[in-house]
Amino acid sequence: MSQIVGVQVVEQADARPPLAARFRRVLSLDDFQEAARKHLPSQIYSYVxxxxxxxxxxxxxxxxxxEYELVPRVMVDIMRRSTAITLFGRTWAAPFGIAPMGLQALTAYRGDLQMARAARRENIPMVVSGSSLIAxxxxxxxxxxxxxxxxxxGSDDSILAMLERVRSAGYRTLVITADTAVGANRENNVRAGFTIPVRPTPALAWQGLTHPRWLINTFLRTLIRHGLPHFENSYVTRGAPILSANVERSLGDRGHLSWRHVRMVREHWSGHIVMKGVLDPRDVGLAIDAGVDGIILSNHGGRQLDTAIAPMRVLPEAVALAGGIPIMLDSGVRRGSDVLKALALGASFVFVGRPFSFAAAVAGEAGVLHGIELLKAEISRNMALMGVTQLTELDSDSVRLVCR
Ligand SMILES: Cc1cc2nc3c(=O)[nH]c(=O)nc-3n(C[C@H](O)[C@H](O)[C@H](O)COP(=O)(O)O)c2cc1C
Structure with a gap:
């Protein structure tokens, strides 16, 4: 049981509150995956x-x-400890957020809204995707x-118009994804029958019929209440519907984006700019020169360049070159111990992708809330076992690189 005092979590005991019946078997983020595999049509499961x-x-x-192991301290009074962390001058309840994921309204009814509500309730950041089907x-x-x-x-005019739209909607933090110069080779999606545009094939129809909860509660409910989903956030105007043959246009032409575009965004965006998808430490320097306020090291969860290096392996070097600007990370974060390792190596924050998509698919907002609670509880428990009361106490002595 815990109670929030300001941003400080005062642990009274480490007992877990009783779990809602439907979450009894979901004891870690990974447990959402099997439930989502059963719930979703195989094509959509493959996409995620x-x-x-x-x-x-x-x-x-x-x-x-x-490859890293934690090095705990003992005999530290950990009864008053906090998972809170400050980023860009704002305090969040935990050092992780929900990574941007496109097409989430296909996996869960109004999926992005379910995530947004859960993130707000739990006071963690959620990043809305440029490939979202919700405006x-x-x-x-x-x-x-x-x-x-x-x-x-790639066009200056459409970038500036988009910035205006995002600003008018009230956003203050803009994430620029940098690792998608061309579409990835997602041959596994093709094998599973998932394509963009989504093609209404007999196999997809069969998967819909054999996954009636998804068919009724997500697909038909969306169709009846909101019509066919469109790409809503690629450009300043509404994009193509997901079934449209020219949907490629809504995914954008990004091949000739360069640092010049980032500098231009800097001139026109007074909020924070975060660049996502950086892996080479040399690009950390260039991003800072172009005026970004933070960086998310990411290989897109292994969804873009296969064999691209894991962000954890470049984290220490990137932090050393960052001159104090926040270096964040995503790709593969699943456990509280992962979060502590990243923070110990200098990350300011981490993001989690797939597990929150699976959580929303299985149980909507309640599922995402449960996922956030699980990860937060792991972080708090592991802080106690590490002898740490504030996340800022973690440093390079808290981890060791082991060779197996
Ligand atoms: C279904 C799905 C859709 C995604 N769509 C986007 C997107 O629209 N924009 C983006 O920057 N990253 C996107 N990503 C990448 C995530 O933001 C994040 O980098 C990745 O999921 C992290 O890895 P993890 O899933 O192992 O946690 C997507 C990831 C998934 C799983």
Whole structure:
């Protein structure tokens, strides 16, 4: 049981509150995956779960966390400890947020809104995707502290118009995703029958019929109440419907984006700019020169360049070159211990992708809330076992790189 005093969590005992019956088997973030696999049509499950080509980066993301071990201190009074952390001058209840994920209204009814509400209730950041099927304005109404992730198009005019739209909606933190110059080779999605545009094939119809909860509560409910989903946030105007043959246009032309575009965004965006998808420490320097306020090291959860290095492996070098600007990280974060390892190596914050998509698919907002609570509880418990009362006490002595 815990109670919040300001931002400080005062632990009274480490007993867990009783779990709602439907979450009795969901004891860690990974447990959402099997439930989501059963709940979703296989094509849509593949879109979320699978990685590019051989899945090498995807596996490497987990391996990179396992290469570090924690070094706990003992005999520290940990009864008053806090998972709170300050980022860009704002205090969040935990050092993790929900990574931007496109098409979440296909996995859960109005999926982005479910995530936005849960994030707001739990006081963690949620990043709205530029490939979302829910308009960014609607998400901002549910969660005024959400961040927006833009897939910048290559044209100055359309970038500036988009910035104006995002600013008018009230967003103050803009995430620029940098690792999608071209679409990835998601052959696993093709094998599973998932394509963009979504093609209404007999196999998809069969999967819909054999997953009636998803068919009725997500797909038909969306269709009846809101019509066919469109890409809402790629450009300043509404994009194509997901079934449209020319949907590619809504995914943007990003091939000739360069640092010049980032400098231009800096001139026109007074809020925070975060660049996501950086892996080479040399790009950390260039991003800072272009005026970004923070960086998310990411290989897109192994969904873009297969065999791209795991962010954990470049984290210490990136932090050393960052001159104090927040270096954050995503890709493979699943456990409280992962979060502590990243923070010990200098990360200011981390983001989690797939597990929150699975959580929303299985149980909507309640599922996402449960996922956030699980990860927060792991962080708090592991802080106690590490002899740490504030996350800022973690440092490079808290971890060791082990060779197996
Ligand atoms: C279904 C799905 C859709 C995604 N869509 C986007 C997106 O629209 N924009 C983006 O910057 N990253 C996107 N990502 C990448 C995530 O933001 C994040 O980098 C990745 O999921 C982190 O890895 P993890 O899933 O192992 O936690 C997506 C990831 C998933 C799983």
């Amino acid at each position: 779960a699978d990685a590019a080509e051989t899945g090498s980066s995807f596996r490497s993301n987990r391996a990179a966390f396992e 960014l304005e609607e998400v901002a109404k549910e969660n005024p502290d959400a961040w927006f992730q833009a897939y910048l198009s």
